[in-house]
Amino acid sequence: MPEVLQGAGVSPGVGAGPVRTIAGAVPEPPAESRHGGDAEAERATALAALEAVAAELEERGTRAAAVGNPMGEEVLGAQAMMARDPGLADDVRARIDRGTGAARAVYEAFGVYRDLLAGAGEYMAARVTDLDDIRDRALARLLGLPMPGVPESDEPFVLVARDLAPADTAVLDPAQVIAFVTEEGGPTSHTAIIARTMGVPAVVALPGATSLADGTRVLVDGAAGTVRRDPSDADIAAARAAAAARAAALEDSTGPGATKDGHRVPLLANIGGPKDLDAAKANGAEGVGLYRTEFLFLDRQKAPTDEEQEAAYRAVLEAFPEGRVVVRTLDAGADKPLAFLPPPGEEPNPALGERGLRMSRRYPEVLAAQLGALARASAGLTAKLQVMAPMVTDAAEAAYFTAACREAGIAHPGVMIEVPAAALRARDIAPEVAFFSIGTNDLTQYACAADRQIGGLAHLQDPWQPAVLDLIAPAADAGVPCGVCGEAAADPALACVLVGLGVTSLSMSAPSLPLVRAALARHTLDECRQAAAAARAARTAAQAREAARAHLPGLAELGV
Ligand code: PEP
Numbered sequence: 014m015p016e017v018l019q020g021a022g023v024s025p026g027v028g029a030g031p032v033r034t035i036a037g038a039v040p041e042p043p044a045e046s047r048h049g050g051d052a053e054a055e056r057a058t059a060l061a062a063l064e065a066v067a068a069e070l071e072e073r074g075t076r077a078a079a080v081g082n083p084m085g086e087e088v089l090g091a092q093a094m095m096a097r098d099p100g101l102a103d104d105v106r107a108r109i110d111r112g113t114g115a116a117r118a119v120y121e122a123f124g125v126y127r128d129l130l131a132g133a134g135e136y137m138a139a140r141v142t143d144l145d146d147i148r149d150r151a152l153a154r155l156l157g158l159p160m161p162g163v164p165e166s167d168e169p170f171v172l173v174a175r176d177l178a179p180a181d182t183a184v185l186d187p188a189q190v191i192a193f194v195t196e197e198g199g200p201t202s203h204t205a206i207i208a209r210t211m212g213v214p215a216v217v218a219l220p221g222a223t224s225l226a227d228g229t230r231v232l233v234d235g236a237a238g239t240v241r242r243d244p245s246d247a248d249i250a251a252a253r254a255a256a257a258a259r260a261a262a263l264e265d266s267t268g269p270g271a272t273k274d275g276h277r278v279p280l281l282a283n284i285g286g287p288k289d290l291d292a293a294k295a296n297g298a299e300g301v302g303l304y305r306t307e308f309l310f311l312d313r314q315k316a317p318t319d320e321e322q323e324a325a326y327r328a329v330l331e332a333f334p335e336g337r338v339v340v341r342t343l344d345a346g347a348d349k350p351l352a353f354l355p356p357p358g359e360e361p362n363p364a365l366g367e368r369g370l371r372m373s374r375r376y377p378e379v380l381a382a383q384l385g386a387l388a389r390a391s392a393g394l395t396a397k398l399q400v401m402a403p404m405v406t407d408a409a410e411a412a413y414f415t416a417a418c419r420e421a422g423i424a425h426p427g428v429m430i431e432v433p434a435a436a437l438r439a440r441d442i443a444p445e446v447a448f449f450s451i452g453t454n455d456l457t458q459y460a461c462a463a464d465r466q467i468g469g470l471a472h473l474q475d476p477w478q479p480a481v482l483d484l485i486a487p488a489a490d491a492g493v494p495c496g497v498c499g500e501a502a503a504d505p506a507l508a509c510v511l512v513g514l515g516v517t518s519l520s521m522s523a524p525s526l527p528l529v530r531a532a533l534a535r536h537t538l539d540e541c542r543q544a545a546a547a548a549r550a551a552r553t554a555a556q557a558r559e560a561a562r563a564h565l566p567g568l569a570e571l572g573v
Pocket residue numbers: 201303305344431451452453454455456498499500
């Protein structure tokens with residue numbers, strides 16, 4: 014393996030530390046596995062493993078609560094109860110008494126419950142994953158294999174995984190994570206989004222990442238996209254010095270977003286919940302441009318209560334009394350599955366299936382409850398509440414959403430533009446809504462037919478593709494205010510191009526705000542327009558980037 018590995022840098026910053034890998038699947042113990050004859054000892058071993066798993070889950074739950082994640086505590090507490098289920102223990106004992114080895118007995122006993130749950134309707138079926146997780150933890154103990162899931166560590170570490178799901182990160186203590194490195198995932202994957210939100214350096218789409226041995230020291234450069242094995246002190250110092258030079262260039266990056274000649278472009282934060290507000294404020298966000306409400310629902314077996322929703326929405330609205338808060342209704346499905354909103358059936362291509370507004374139309378009571386909670390949360394507050402639907406395809410869907418908003422008393426309904434059809438016919442959709450927000454992550458995925466979850470397609474998941482810029486242009490020109498809340502807004506050069514295309518606000522993970530603010534402040538609106546025209550005239554993503562940069566001389570000062 015080379016000393017320096019190259020992937021895609023998706024969250025800037027430099028971090029060095031030991032690797033901890035999220036272990037892969039635990040294999041099924043062989044069906045014919047028998048114990049040596051001492052059933053009593055075998056029973057004790059099996060039950061001790063289940064109890065150890067329960068205790069560990071409980072302890073992780075307590076820690077999740079301590080890092081401000083009551084949702085994680087709830088899920089882990091419920092899992093601990095499953096591990097201690099007396100019926101399960103009886104089943105394991107009975108199997109061991111018939112001669113089956115401890116690991117196989119545990120595997121089979123879980124299998125019975127698994128089948129029961131899987132056949133007991135959609136709601137219960139969603140708990141199968143939780144059950145499998147407990148089973149795999151018990152098996153890992155019994156078989157002496159690495160524990161699945163986020164590793165335990167006494168010291169901060171570089172988290173290495175094939176890819177990270179939102180659920181993997183629910184129990185992460187940000188103080189423990191130095192950097193993320195994943196084999197899969199592109200610039201818009203959840204690993205990238207979570208890393209930027211946490212302000213942690215991250216490299217994705219790094220071939221062979223999971224072959225890095227646990228404990229190997231690595232230096233991760235989230236801007237360059239490199240991972241250096243066994244770095245020297247000099248390597249670490251040089252990387253840190255480069256990062257510090259850039260940070261210094263950003264020190265004067267404060268105040269509202271505007272181009273050099275004073276054209277205002279509000280700079281807003283993408284958040285997953287109230288816990289992200291501190292970072293948004295610290296980085297000078299003027300409001301929230303994308304509140305991904307599904308983060309409030311992830312890991313839940315049922316929807317949060319109306320009161321819980323209202324409190325979470327109110328906390329965000331109260332944080333920006335003078336600003337705007339753009340809340341997105343649930344974007345369930347595909348890369349953001351929610352246990353209590355399962356798709357109607359098997360979906361061979363979930364990204365093209367029931368997700369976003371399509372899912373809300375299937376469960377209108379969930380949408381109505383969310384809109385009602387939002388309307389109540391904003392009552393009496395000064396923040397401007399705007400509510401938008403994800404995955405809208407045409408004017409009829411936009412009209413449906415606007416009607417639902419009006420019924421709930423929401424004054425500013427909008428839609429995300431992330432389906433190419435919606436971008437192309439933005440002029441038809443505009444009369445139905447008060448604003449647009451372009452989701453460049455999905456717009457790029459659909460325009461380039463490149464699944465955003467597949468690391469090998471990262472080169473096509475590139476919003477610099479001229480085709481993507483061609484889709485943004487008509488949306489920005491359709492006569493309603495049009496923001497961008499996809500990760501493209503966080504690229505300082507592309508941010509200038511988006512403004513040149515007519516985009517009226519930019520929303521991004523909070524740590525990206527200072528660099529984008531500084532990039533805008535160094536260029537006039539005219540330079541942004543010229544950069545946009547040059548990028549659209551290019552034939553490839555790389556040429557578009559290069560052509561735009563030729564009109565954006567101030568970027569060099571920022572080291573980007
Ligand atoms: C997008 O698609 O660009 C977007 C902002 O939404 P998400 O990344 O949550 O799908």
